[in-house]
Amino acid sequence: MRGRAIKLRDLDLLLVAVIAVGGVFAWKTGRERERLTARYDRLAAITGDLKLTDPAKVHFQALETGDPMHFAWRIYYPPKCNPLIAGDDYDGGWWSKEPTESIGHVRFHGTERGDLDSYVRFPGGGQWGYHARGAPARFLIDHWNELEIEQIGAKGLAVINRDETVSLLRITFPDDLRDEAETLFPTHLVPVYYELKLGPDAAKP
Amino acid sequence: MMPEGPPLEADSPAAVNRRPPRRQLGIQQLILLVAAIAVWMTAYVNHQRNQSLDSRIRVMVPLAHELIVDDPSKIAVVKLEQSLSDDNRWDLYLPSGAYRLCLATRDVGKDGLAPVTKSVPIRSGNHRLALTQELTKTSGRVIVTEGKTVLLDMLEIAEWHDYGSDEKGHFSLNEQLPTDKPVILYRRRFYQPTGRPYESVMPKGPTEGILLWIERVDGSKLSGEFKAK
Numbered sequence: 001m002r003g004r005a006i007k008l009r010d011l012d013l014l015l016v017a018v019i020a021v022g023g024v025f026a027w028k029t030g031r032e033r034e035r036l037t038a039r040y041d042r043l044a045a046i047t048g049d050l051k052l053t054d055p056a057k058v059h060f061q062a063l064e065t066g067d068p069m070h071f072a073w074r075i076y077y078p079p080k081c082n083p084l085i086a087g088d089d090y091d092g093g094w095w096s097k098e099p100t101e102s103i104g105h106v107r108f109h110g111t112e113r114g115d116l117d118s119y120v121r122f123p124g125g126g127q128w129g130y131h132a133r134g135a136p137a138r139f140l141i142d143h144w145n146e147l148e149i150e151q152i153g154a155k156g157l158a159v160i161n162r163d164e165t166v167s168l169l170r171i172t173f174p175d176d177l178r179d180e181a182e183t184l185f186p187t188h189l190v191p192v193y194y195e196l197k198l199g200p201d202a203a204k205p
Numbered sequence: 206m207m208p209e210g211p212p213l214e215a216d217s218p219a220a221v222n223r224r225p226p227r228r229q230l231g232i233q234q235l236i237l238l239v240a241a242i243a244v245w246m247t248a249y250v251n252h253q254r255n256q257s258l259d260s261r262i263r264v265m266v267p268l269a270h271e272l273i274v275d276d277p278s279k280i281a282v283v284k285l286e287q288s289l290s291d292d293n294r295w296d297l298y299l300p301s302g303a304y305r306l307c308l309a310t311r312d313v314g315k316d317g318l319a320p321v322t323k324s325v326p327i328r329s330g331n332h333r334l335a336l337t338q339e340l341t342k343t344s345g346r347v348i349v350t351e352g353k354t355v356l357l358d359m360l361e362i363a364e365w366h367d368y369g370s371d372e373k374g375h376f377s378l379n380e381q382l383p384t385d386k387p388v389i390l391y392r393r394r395f396y397q398p399t400g401r402p403y404e405s406v407m408p409k410g411p412t413e414g415i416l417l418w419i420e421r422v423d424g425s426k427l428s429g430e431f432k433a434k
Contacts, residue, residue, distance in 0.1 A: 015237035022244035029251030036258040043265040070288060074268070101264050105288045112339075119290045128290035 048074035058160040060153035069108040071151050076101050081162055086203040087196035089129025090120035106169055110141050136184045148172040165199025272296040273379045283379040293336040299329045303424040308357045313394050313414030325356045340366045365413050370395045387420040
């Protein structure tokens with residue numbers, strides 16, 4: 001009976017030791033988890049929190065910019081993807097053997113001279129674009145909040161097949177502005193004033 | 206010699222007494238076992254989660270353009286995300302010491318420094334600098350600001366920038382640099398006319414442009430104004 005008692009006490013001690021070592025590991029990994037979670041949250045506030053649903057597909061998640069003329073996305077491209085992005089003010093493609101994550105921008109801005117310019121930036125590079133001058137520029141800036149804007153990923157994560165062509169950003173004159181827009185802009189810019197596409201057929205009109 | 210007795214029946218009381226005692230876990234051992242499994246499971250789950258977070262953070266760091274100071278004795282610098290064609294902003298950390306922010310607009314080579322056009326002392330610590338270029342048909346203006354404070358403001362003639370350029374903003378990824386070498390934030394070189402109509406080339410040697418850098422200076426030679434900052 002005495003030997004059994006001693007063996008059971010040994011087992012108790014062994015279990016206590018296992019708990020102590022495990023407790024230290026759990027505490028250390030818990031602290032590290034807190035630190036990493038805080039860092040992740042801080043970064044996600046800047047870059048957006050993109051959760052991959054299918055690593056073989058392209059993902060677009062719109063980001064909040066605080067500027068109605070500035071559109072941004074957190075983007076994931078699968079490996080060996082050859083994306084092409086094209087529009088009136090941008091034409092860029094690139095290739096990467098590895099999966100790529102990036103932030104893309106389309107930003108319109110009024111200049112001191114009263115013009116409307118744009119800057120489009122994706123992994124293929126950044127391009128400045130001239131949009132309008134004088135009365136047309138003034139019209140666009142004054143009515144910007146009335147334009148119909150469709151931004152992919154704005155209502156949630158957009159998951160796109162790599163051979164699919166989609167519109168990333170489309171800006172359309174609403175019905176009540178079309179008559180006036182037709183007097184200011186060439187016919188091909190009314191009603192769809194701006195469109196930026198992604199995909200193999202992006203460059204096709 | 207003891208005479209051998211008749212074999213015992215397997216479940217007779219005597220046979221039971223001869224068996225080695227079967228180790229039985231009491232309630233105390235069960236609790237300890239459950240606690241051991243719980244702490245190790247917690248450690249394992251935390252470890253798995255940490256690995257996942259770490260891999261996601263590695264992807265996000267270059268996208269966030271976050272200033273990271275690994276070594277407080279070194280200069281840390283990162284260029285912020287560019288969302289406009291002339292959007293040049295940097296976050297930087299300067300260790301203790303005296304520094305100056307320098308701007309050159311002439312004799313800008315492909316590499317190295319250029320004669321200082323304007324400079325301003327900049328103290329150690331954290332800074333967010335912005336470079337703005339106003340290039341119009343009549344003039345060129347280069348402004349470096351920190352918040353609403355204008356640190357450098359340089360006006361140039363129109364011909365200075367009239368023929369296109371190559372530009373390079375540095376540090377799109379966070380870097381740590383020694384304090385004894387200048388930190389070049391931005392280099393832009395303007396093309397020069399060839400003399401033939403509508404033709405300009407990039408000179409091989411120094412030319413008009415914009416060079417912005419930070420360098421450490423000898424604190425003992427500082428003016429009172431510098432020290433006051």
